[in-house]
Structures are given as C-alpha cells and as structure tokens.
C-alpha cells in the first residue's frame with residue numbers, strides 16, 4: 001500500500017478490517033501498492049483501539065458508530081449484511097463510494113454486481129446508488145468460466161455442487177473447525193462446538209449453507225443462481241446448485257456440469273478457458289493434474305481441472321474449480337473493482 005500526499009489519491013476506509021475478508025483486503029492493498037492519501041480501519045466497538053500494522057505503520061481500529069464517512073472517498077464494507085444494510089446508505093450520503101462485500105445490495109437494480117474479468121463494462125458510468133456490489137464467493141469463479149462457454153457454445157444448463165471452506169464463515173468459522181477437530185481427535189465422543197456450523201463441521205460434510213428459503217433451496221444456493229444471471233445478463237440462465245460446507249480451512253471448490261447448446265471439443269475448451277485472465281487450467285499432461293484447496297497454485301487465480309466431455313453427450317462436460325474464497329471470492333475482486341474505478345476517476349476529484 002502506498003501512502004501519498006497527492007490530493008487525487010483516495011482516502012479509504014475498510015469496515016470489517018479485523019475480519020477474514022477485511023484482513024485479506026489490507027494484505028492485498030499492501031501487495032498491490034494501492035495509492036491512497038489516508039487509511040481508516042473500522043470494526044465493531046469490541047475492536048476499537050486495537051492497533052493493526054499496515055505498510056509498517058500502526059493504524060488504530062475505530063468503532064463503526066463513531067466513524068465519520070465524510071472523511072473518506074472510498075469505503076470497503078465486509079462486516080455482514082445487516083451492518084451494510086444499516087450503515088452503507090449513510091456512508092454514501094456522506095460522499096463515499098462503497099464497494100460492498102455482503103448480500104445487502106447485490107440484487108438492487110441501481111447497484112452493479114461486478115466481477116471485473118466478466119462485466120467491467122457495468123462500471124462505464126458511476127453507479128446510480130453510489131454502491132458497487134461484490135458477488136458471493138462461489139458465484140465469482142463460476143461466472144468466470146461460464147461466460148466464455150456461453151459466448152462460444154451457449155449454455156443450456158449448469159449444475160453446480162460446491163465444497164466450501166470454513167473461512168467462508170470468517171475467522172470464527174476457522175477457529176471452530178480447528179477447535180472441533182482437535183477435540184474430536186482427542187475424544188471421538190466429545191461434544192463439538194457448533195456455533196458457526198450446525199451440525200459441527202469437524203470430520204463432517206454439511207449440505208446446508210445459510211438459511212432455508214421457501215423454494216427448499218438455501219439462501220447460498222439461491223444467491224449463486226440470481227447473481228450469475230445478473231452478472232452474465234442472462235435472466236433465464238438455467239443454473240442450479242447444491243452448496244456444501246466441508247472441513248477445509250480455506251479455498252472453495254466446485255464440481256460443475258455444463259450442458260452447452262452445441263458439441264464441445266475438449267482441446268478447444270481447455271484452450272478457451274486457459275486464455276481467460278487469471279484462470280489456470282490443470283490438464284492431465286501437467287504434473288499437477290488437478291487443483292485442490294491445499295495445492296491449487298497461484299492464490300489469485302481460478303483453478304480448473306478434471307475437464308471431461310461426456311462420452312454419452314458431446315454437448316455436456318464437467319469442470320472442477322478451486323479458488324481462494326477470501327481473495328478471488330471476496331477481497332481481490334473488491335480491490336480489482338477499486339483499481340478499475342480509480343482508473344476511471346469516479347471518486348472525489350473525478351466524476352462523482
């Protein structure tokens with residue numbers, strides 16, 4: 001992260017700075033040397049006063065209720081949907097452009113839902129609402145492979161099963177998985193902690209993420225469907241999902257069946273996906289023939305493996321996807337949005 005005095009550089013706030021996504025945002029802003037004039041770290045009153053080093057300097061965490069959004073040009077929110085619903089409108093009213101990582105505004109018609117590699121054009125104009133929404137962590141890798149397939153062959157249907165890591169439930173989710181695993185190893189009959197994950201996640205596989213909807217699907221499953229349709233601008237895209245939590249610390253995976261409108265050639269499919277920005281295809285010829293959460297490779301890429309065209313249906317094929325949910329699925333996408341809007345001059349001193 002590069003602190004500068006240039007008045008054109010933005011003043012930035014990170015709300016949820018002590019969380020899993022917030023701390024990854026800080027990491028990425030440092031790694032990518034994002035130029036800024038001021039940085040404000042914001043969290044709940046529980047963390048107020050805590051010092052977090054950024055770029056070699058200590059920053060004091062401020063309580064959200066005491067923070068004045070009039071002090072910043074750009075605010076990243078990753079402190080939960082309820083917090084965003086309550087505080088983002090006030091931040092926008094004070095003049096901040098908000099990049100929101102939660103579910104609060106994703107389907108709002110005046111708020112673009114953006115994956116820069118897929119639909120950056122939705123940012124050609126500043127957002128009507130003053131908010132840019134970051135999609136769900138499993139939607140992002142999915143649309144990054146669906147879009148090129150849709151453009152080349154058309155997508156008749158996509159069937160997705162996710163294998164989602166504990167870090168999708170933040171720092172506390174990871175702590176609960178590790179604590180539960182230790183307890184279970186010591187005593188197989190021990191009662192395991194089940195606050196973030198119910199039933200407990202240690203040594204388990206749980207086909208239920210978020211809350212049940214009237215449709216019988218969970219909210220996580222419905223989010224993937226409606227967000228994919230909005231991002232790809234395909235209102236009737238036939239995509240259906242089962243979202244599953246697995247006892248993995250970080251990196252979400254997904255098994256994706258896609259039925260195209262026309263026969264698919266495997267070599268062409270691999271070449272097409274390999275040509276997408278920040279997508280790595282692991283093919284059988286390579287030593288790392290398939291990605292896993294522990295050994296995927298570049299943390300900023302969507303990793304694709306197990307590419308199989310069905311011998312029974314030449315229009316249908318399987319992909320295995322792995323990506324870092326905290327980076328690709330959340331913080332990196334948000335930072336790439338910020339880099340794009342800063343380049344377009346949407347912030348104070350720009351067109352806003």
Ligand SMILES: NC(=O)c1ccc[n+]([C@@H]2O[C@H](COP(=O)([O-])OP(=O)(O)OC[C@H]3O[C@@H](n4cnc5c(N)ncnc54)[C@H](OP(=O)(O)O)[C@@H]3O)[C@@H](O)[C@H]2O)c1
Pocket residue numbers: 015016017018019020021022042043044045046047048064078079080081083101102103135136137167168169170171172325326329330
């Ligand atoms: N984890 C992922 O893979 C992922 C991916 C995409 C989107 N998201 C979304 O990002 C958001 C944060 O997720 P996370 O995984 O980073 O969670 P987390 O590790 O639990 O962090 C939550 C953050 O929000 C802050 N916070 C909680 N309640 C607050 C309040 N009332 N006022 C102000 N700050 C408050 C916490 O501050 P304290 O430390 O002070 O409690 C902490 O900084 C969620 O909406 C989540 O759905 C997460």
